[in-house]
Amino acid sequence: MKQPHTIWVLGNGQLGAMMAHAGERLALHVKPIDIMSPQAEPLVLGADDIVTAEREQWPESSLSLQLSQHPHFINAPVFARLADRYSQKSLLDELAIATAxxxxxxxxxxxxxxxxxxxxxxxxxxxxxxxxxxxxxxxxxxxxxxxxxxxxxxxxxxxAINFDEEISLVGARTQDGRCVFYPLTLNLHQNGILMASLAPLARLESLQTKAETMLSSIMHELNYVGVMAMECFRVDDTLLVNELAPRVHNSGHWTQSACHISQFEMHLRAIAGLPLPEPKVNFQTVMINLIGVEKDNNWLSLSNGELFWYDKAVRPGRKVGHLNLSAKNQAELSQSLTLLSQWLPEQYQAPLEWVKANHN
Structure with a gap:
C-alpha cells in the first residue's frame, strides 16, 4: 500500500491531538478535524489519503459527511455497529464471547x-x-x-456484576489480519470515570491469552484494522466484556511512556500499512487521569512523571490531561504518589491509595 499523504481524523479532541503527535516521528501528516466548525469549507482530500476517527459516534455536519463517506475511511462499517450497545452486545453473543x-x-x-x-x-x-x-x-x-x-x-x-476487578486489553490488527497486543491493564473507575490505570502486572499474565483470543475473534469478525480496546470485568478467572472501543483508548495512555510504540503510533502504523512489530514494554507505568482540575506546575517536578495536558477549558468531570508515572523504581513511585496526594483534591486520595495497593 502506498503511504498516504494525509491521515484525516474525524474529531479534534485529545485523542486526535495525540495521534497527530505520534505521526510526526513517522513523517505522517495527521490532521484532526473539528467537524462542527461553523466556518467550515470542504476539505481537499487526496486520492491516497485515508480517514480514521477518534470517536465512535459523531453529529452530522458537512465535514463529518465528507470524511465518513470517503472511500478510504478505515473501518467505516464498524463505528455505528459498536457505537450502539444493542448491536455491540448482539455481536458478542453471536461470537459466544462472555458478557453480562x-x-x-x-x-x-x-x-x-x-x-x-x-x-x-x-x-x-x-x-x-x-x-x-x-x-x-x-x-x-x-x-x-x-x-x-x-x-x-x-x-x-x-x-449488575459483582466483579473482582476491571481490566482492559488494547490490541491492533493489520490489513492482512495479524494481531498484536499490549499487556492487560488494571483500571479503577470512580463514578463511571476512569481515574487510574496500571500495567503490566504479573498477576494478570495468566489471563492474557484468554483476553487476546476474545479480542482477536472480534477484530477478525469485523475485518477491523487499527487499535481496538476491550474493557472487561474479571470474576475469578472469567472475563466478561463490558464495552468495546474501535479506537485508541484512555486505558492505553500508559503506553506513551512505557512502550517503544505507543497505542497512537500503533494505530497509525496499522491503518497506513506500515510494519507492526509486537510492542515492547520497558517498565511498569501508572496512568492518572486529570479530571476537572487546574494545571499545577508542581506535577512537572516529579522525577518519574510525564504530563500530558490537553489545553481544554477546565470543567467538573471533564478529562483535561493525564500523568504517566514510571514504576521501575518503587521508592521513587512511592514518593511521587505521596506528593500527588498533597497536590490533588480529595477525590484522588482513594485512587492514589489503590495504586499503592496494586502496583506490586
Whole structure:
C-alpha cells in the first residue's frame, strides 16, 4: 500500500491531538478535524489519503459527511455497529464471547420482570451516547425504581456484576489480519470515570491469552484494522466484556511512556500499512487521569512523571490531561504518589491509595 499523504481524523479532541503527535516521528501528516466548525469549507482530500476517527459516534455536519463517506475511511462499517450497545452486545453473543446477561428495553419491558431475571440491581444503559458514567440508570428493587418512558427501545438492561476487578486489553490488527497486543491493564473507575490505570502486572499474565483470543475473534469478525480496546470485568478467572472501543483508548495512555510504540503510533502504523512489530514494554507505568482540575506546575517536578495536558477549558468531570508515572523504581513511585496526594483534591486520595495497593 502506498503511504498516504494525509491521515484525516474525524474529531479534534485529545485523542486526535495525540495521534497527530505520534505521526510526526513517522513523517505522517495527521490532521484532526473539528467537524462542527461553523466556518467550515470542504476539505481537499487526496486520492491516497485515508480517514480514521477518534470517536465512535459523531453529529452530522458537512465535514463529518465528507470524511465518513470517503472511500478510504478505515473501518467505516464498524463505528455505528459498536457505537450502539444493542448491536455491540448482539455481536458478542453471536461470537459466544462472555458478557453480562442483558436484553433490549422494549415498550413492553417491566422493571419487575427485569428483577426476576437479573436480580435486585439492574443497570440500564442508553444504546448510544453514554460515556464516563453518563447515559446510565439503575433499577433497584428495594427502591422501586422504574424505567424512564423515553428510555424504551433506546436502552439495554444489564445484570449488575459483582466483579473482582476491571481490566482492559488494547490490541491492533493489520490489513492482512495479524494481531498484536499490549499487556492487560488494571483500571479503577470512580463514578463511571476512569481515574487510574496500571500495567503490566504479573498477576494478570495468566489471563492474557484468554483476553487476546476474545479480542482477536472480534477484530477478525469485523475485518477491523487499527487499535481496538476491550474493557472487561474479571470474576475469578472469567472475563466478561463490558464495552468495546474501535479506537485508541484512555486505558492505553500508559503506553506513551512505557512502550517503544505507543497505542497512537500503533494505530497509525496499522491503518497506513506500515510494519507492526509486537510492542515492547520497558517498565511498569501508572496512568492518572486529570479530571476537572487546574494545571499545577508542581506535577512537572516529579522525577518519574510525564504530563500530558490537553489545553481544554477546565470543567467538573471533564478529562483535561493525564500523568504517566514510571514504576521501575518503587521508592521513587512511592514518593511521587505521596506528593500527588498533597497536590490533588480529595477525590484522588482513594485512587492514589489503590495504586499503592496494586502496583506490586
Amino acid at each position: 446477561p442483558w436484553e433490549l428495553v422494549s415498550q413492553q419491558t417491566q422493571a419487575q420482570a427485569l428483577h426476576q431475571r437479573y436480580g435486585d440491581r439492574v443497570l440500564l444503559k442508553r444504546r448510544t451516547g453514554g460515556y464516563d458514567g453518563k447515559g446510565q440508570h439503575w433499577l433497584k428493587q428495594s427502591e422501586h425504581t422504574q424505567i424512564p418512558d423515553d428510555w424504551r427501545n433506546e436502552a439495554i438492561a444489564e445484570q
